[in-house]
Amino acid sequence: MSYEYTKDKTSELVELCKVGNPVAQREIYNLYIKAMFNTALRIVGDREEAEDVIQESFLDGFMKIGMFRGESTFGAWLKSIVVNKSIAKLRSRKVVLEEIDDKMESTFVSDDDDDLEEKMETIERIKKGITSLPNGFRVVLNLYLFEGYDHQEIGAILGISEVTSRSQYIRGKSKLLEILRVKQ
Structure with missing residues (x-):
């Protein structure tokens, strides 16, 4: 099954996933896996943990896909699951965010370089x-x-x-x- 991934085709795939269509689930997985993995990896900072997060996120997403109402894009909905699972993974490592009062200003990278x-x-x-x-x-x-x-x-x-x-x-x-x- 090959799709040009327009909003309509993605919506069609989501509807097929809601009735448990495994081919549509595979298409959705293939469509979103790279971006979702990168999101998880940036948050958890470990490839193996990111892989765990992604597996849990897709399973959770497919189990709860009936709750997707289309109020945002499917990608945004799935990303929120990935972000929440990533944060939960960090919390399971007992990550403590420290309270900091200092305010500093700095710049990131100069845009003057053309090379x-x-x-x-x-x-x-x-x-x-x-x-x-x-x-x-x-x-x-x-x-x-x-x-x-x-x-x-x-x-x-x-x-x-x-x-x-x-x-x-x-x-x-x-x-x-x-x-x-x-x-x-």
Whole structure:
């Protein structure tokens, strides 16, 4: 079964999944696995744990697909399951997010460089730097920068205040800049 994945085709696949169609489930899995795995990996920071999260998320998603009402895209709905399962995995490791009051300002990366190869190297350094951050900083940075959540949403997901989310983000960004300066 081959689809051009338009909104209508995805909706059709979701409806087929709601009646337990295994071919549609495989198509949905193939359509979303890479993006969902990357989301889980950025949050949990470990490939094997991310694989566990993905398996649990897809199983949960297919079991609860009847609850999907189309109020958001299916991808956004599935991503929320992945994010929640990833956070639960971190909590099972007893990750403690620290309360931080400091507010710092810093910049991420200069946009003045026109050399694509150098930009790609910078991106790789940033990715490696993010993975080396403490869990609390890494999770907040990933949810904010890559998953597009705002601090209020991050606070709700992690069970922390909006101020703590902002502080974790600022401190995480500052720590990332330190890591990047050392690796230069």
